Structure formats: C-alpha cells, structure tokens
Amino acid sequence: MSRAEWENNEEIQIFREYLRIPSVHPNVDYTACVEFLKRQAASLELPIEVVSVGLNPVVVIKWLGKQSELPSIVLNSHMDVVPVFPDKWTHEPFNAEMDDEGRIYARGAQDMKSVATQYLAAVRSLKASGYQPKRTVYLTFVPDEEAGITPGMANLVKTDYFKRLNVGFSLDEGIASEDETYSVFYAERTIWHLRLKISGTSGHDSLLLNKTAGQKFSYILVKIMEFRDLEVRRLEQNSKVDIGDVTTMNLTQLGGGVQSNVVPPLLEVVFDIRIAITVDTDELEKKIRDWCEEAGGGIELVFESKEPFVPPTKIDASNPYWLAFKQALDELGVKTRQRVFPGGTDSRFLRQAGISALGFSPINNTPILLHDHNEYLRADTYLRGIEIYKKLIAAVANA
Structure with a gap:
C-alpha cells in the first residue's frame, strides 16, 4: 500500500485518532479516552460501561457470547502512556505523523494503544462477517498501568463487578520483536x-x-x-x-x-x-x-x-486456551517464542487471581521503542496485527 492508501484506511485513521489523545503521565485526564471508546462501542453496536474502581475510570465493552454461561475472555489494554521528552523526538509525540514508509510516530504506538485499537478492529471485522463468539468477550481499557500508583487492573480484579464477569482467559500486551518471530509471554518476574x-x-x-x-x-x-x-x-x-x-x-x-x-x-x-x-x-x-x-x-x-510470586500461565495440553492460541498462530504460519516478560504488566494481577493470561503484541521486524524517543509502528505491521488478532480472538473465544 502507498502512503495515500494508508492515510485513507479507516482502521489506520482510528488508530491515529487514539494516539493523538495525550493520556500522558503525570496527572492523566482520561476524559478524552473514555469519549473515544464510547464512540467506538457505538459504532460496533456493543454495550459499554464506565466503572469506578479507584481515582480513575475503567472502560468495559461487552461482546455477548452464544454460551455466555461459559468463562469469558478479556482483551485488556491500558489507556495511559509514559512521559515524553519532546526535544528528543523528530516528530511531535502526540500528532501521530506518518512518513512515506508508513511509520506512524507517537507515544503509545507500541505501548500499547496499537493493541487496543487492533482489538476493536478485529472485533469490527469479525462482527461484520456474521461471527458471534461462543464465549463472551470483554474489552477492558484500564488506567494507570504506567504510574507508580496502584494500577487500575489491580483494583478491578478485587471487585464483585469483575467476579461477575467470570473470566477464564486474558490477553494483554507484549513487546515488539526485532526479527521475524513474535514473542508470547506466559509469566512475569516478581x-x-x-x-x-x-x-x-x-x-x-x-x-x-x-x-x-x-x-x-x-x-x-x-x-x-x-x-x-x-x-x-x-x-x-x-x-x-x-x-x-x-x-x-x-x-x-x-x-x-x-x-x-x-x-x-x-x-x-x-x-x-x-x-x-x-x-x-x-x-x-x-x-x-x-x-x-x-x-x-x-x-x-x-x-x-x-509483590508475591505469581505462578506462570500453563503453556501445555492442560490449558485449552493455550492450545487454541498456539494452534491459531501455527495456522497463520508465524514463528513464536515463549518468554517470561522482563517488566511488569496487568497480566500478573489476573494470574494472581487464578486466570490464565498471555502477553502478546503482534509486532515483529520492528525496533523495540516502548518508553523510548521516536516510538513508532509501521502501518503495514499494524494492519497485519489486526488479521492476527481476528484469528486469535476467534480461537480463544471458541476454546
């Protein structure tokens, strides 16, 4: 695709719109994020709730499954991003500028607003095809993952509201890979x-x-x-x-x-x-x-x-979600590496609650730029990620 084609692509436009919201620490105002997500839910014709679990909101979009009594699937992402040093950037960090090679520069391009809008894009495409998941799928957008204060997910999992979601499996962020492989994270260090x-x-x-x-x-x-x-x-x-x-x-x-x-x-x-x-x-x-x-x-x-030691998610035949996830990636013909996440993500709070969780960002052949200057993601990599998520979401939701 050319730059003009990328510029006119609806999913690229949605991604760049989200990137332009400066939900940056310190003192994040999540109002614009919440309003953006409300518009997305309306376009998907899916119900949305804004839940208070602390100082800042958690947004939950629900895609009802055909067998809603089964444990549900969570697609999690965080709305906040880390601070920037504008003088170190060659592009304004909240303009989501695109160059001729399709590189979209913005804070959050890799960590992790891309994942959030890829989830939305995958659900949009699956719904348009007439697909309905067997298990209910919840898209959760949490605050303060990047802050020194208690993250939104840490509070959310302790609530009666979350218990009623009956979550069996969660997907969250991973890290970009600099070669052709994709990293899948099944645990985190303490x-x-x-x-x-x-x-x-x-x-x-x-x-x-x-x-x-x-x-x-x-x-x-x-x-x-x-x-x-x-x-x-x-x-x-x-x-x-x-x-x-x-x-x-x-x-x-x-x-x-x-x-x-x-x-x-x-x-x-x-x-x-x-x-x-x-x-x-x-x-x-x-x-x-x-x-x-x-x-x-x-x-x-x-x-x-x-933090206490949290047992890893099982990546063997005893975990049906893992089997569905891995089979979907194998059918796509992508190479994966199973790894322990070096930092900390919201997945650890879900694992601590006894929920299987995997970290995965569909980004390969890309420099690792989370928290770095000139963070970017290529448009073709982003669109390829949507296709990967379509396969993965359908697989785990039908596990």
Whole structure:
C-alpha cells in the first residue's frame, strides 16, 4: 500500500485518532479516552460501561457470547502512556505523523494503544462477517498501568463487578520483536522495590570511625554487584537465556548526609529487583538480610513494593486456551517464542487471581521503542496485527 492508501484506511485513521489523545503521565485526564471508546462501542453496536474502581475510570465493552454461561475472555489494554521528552523526538509525540514508509510516530504506538485499537478492529471485522463468539468477550481499557500508583487492573480484579464477569482467559500486551518471530509471554518476574536504611557511627570527617553507614553500604553494594555480575554472565554465555530468565538488581536511588565534613548517621539506598520465576523469593530475601548482618547490622529493610510470586500461565495440553492460541498462530504460519516478560504488566494481577493470561503484541521486524524517543509502528505491521488478532480472538473465544 502507498502512503495515500494508508492515510485513507479507516482502521489506520482510528488508530491515529487514539494516539493523538495525550493520556500522558503525570496527572492523566482520561476524559478524552473514555469519549473515544464510547464512540467506538457505538459504532460496533456493543454495550459499554464506565466503572469506578479507584481515582480513575475503567472502560468495559461487552461482546455477548452464544454460551455466555461459559468463562469469558478479556482483551485488556491500558489507556495511559509514559512521559515524553519532546526535544528528543523528530516528530511531535502526540500528532501521530506518518512518513512515506508508513511509520506512524507517537507515544503509545507500541505501548500499547496499537493493541487496543487492533482489538476493536478485529472485533469490527469479525462482527461484520456474521461471527458471534461462543464465549463472551470483554474489552477492558484500564488506567494507570504506567504510574507508580496502584494500577487500575489491580483494583478491578478485587471487585464483585469483575467476579461477575467470570473470566477464564486474558490477553494483554507484549513487546515488539526485532526479527521475524513474535514473542508470547506466559509469566512475569516478581517485582520488589527495596529501601535499605543504613545506620552507622557518625562524627567528624577527619577521623577513621568504625562501622559507619558508608562502610556498611560499601559491603552490601559489593555483594549485590557480585550477584548482578553472575546474572550478566549467564545472559552472555547462554543464548537460550533471556533477560526475563535472570534476576536483575539495580541501584536506583541513593541519599544521605547533611554536609561534606560530617560522617552521616544514616544512608538510604533503593534497589529495583526483578526476580526470575525459578528463584525462591524467601531464600533471596534471607540472602539479602544475611548480607546486611555481615555488613555490621543496624540496617532496616523497607519493602516499598514486595509483590508475591505469581505462578506462570500453563503453556501445555492442560490449558485449552493455550492450545487454541498456539494452534491459531501455527495456522497463520508465524514463528513464536515463549518468554517470561522482563517488566511488569496487568497480566500478573489476573494470574494472581487464578486466570490464565498471555502477553502478546503482534509486532515483529520492528525496533523495540516502548518508553523510548521516536516510538513508532509501521502501518503495514499494524494492519497485519489486526488479521492476527481476528484469528486469535476467534480461537480463544471458541476454546
């Protein structure tokens, strides 16, 4: 297709309209997103609800199944996007500009407004063909997935409203692939944000005081960096090991002290820890606490976030949704990789509630640009994704 043909394509127009809504952190106003989705539901002749589960709205569009008593399917996406640094962009990040090669530049092009409107496009095409799913399909559009506050899905799954949806399976976002394969994510690492409050001897900076906070911090940092280096080597030495298969520990915040000639009584340091699904979380916590004691004690561990281990979604013959999903992709002739998601998505809240969930974005042969400058998605990749979702949605809804 040419640029003019892409420009006039109805689904591309809908995608670009959604991208132009600046639902960007901080202080997101979701009003325009909700109104956009209400128009989409009206065009699809499907009922829509706006549900309050916290400070911001959740939008739910319902496509009734022929056997609505069966567990339903959720197609989830988040409405919010991460901040931008406009001076780093070659295109205005909320104009959804398209170049001659069909690249559509906008924040959210990959993460994940594309997925949201591809769901809508796939449902539109399936309905137009006369198809009605066996299972009821819910399209959920949640807030605050990209925020530091509790995401909308985390609140939604705890409600009686959600329990009444009787969800059996969920699809959510994945990550673009830079080669011809498509990544399918069946699990996520456990997320901890750990603050260490390190107390030590304070006094004049000209003295060699013992058991200072700096000494203790140095010991712990060495231990954590040694652990980190082992994981780096695992990645480098085994091509079958992916970033989602290792545990990452990264220092993200450091503070303390009042002036340059006073040894401080307290230092505080924060580590972002993403724990591989093969690691025992209790044993890892004990290891960290042991390091703190070896450093000299007097260290308080404060978990600013301590998510529990969530079992992976089964990707074997025991899971009928997986079998339907995989068969649909095989029939399309696409190559897939089953992976552990390296970051965090709303799928973990569904898995924690006992619901099978897969992360999948139909984007291949594309640079990974989520949260990056000049985020884009090609128009042909977007349209191909709609065809993939048509196959997948029909398959899992009839599982």
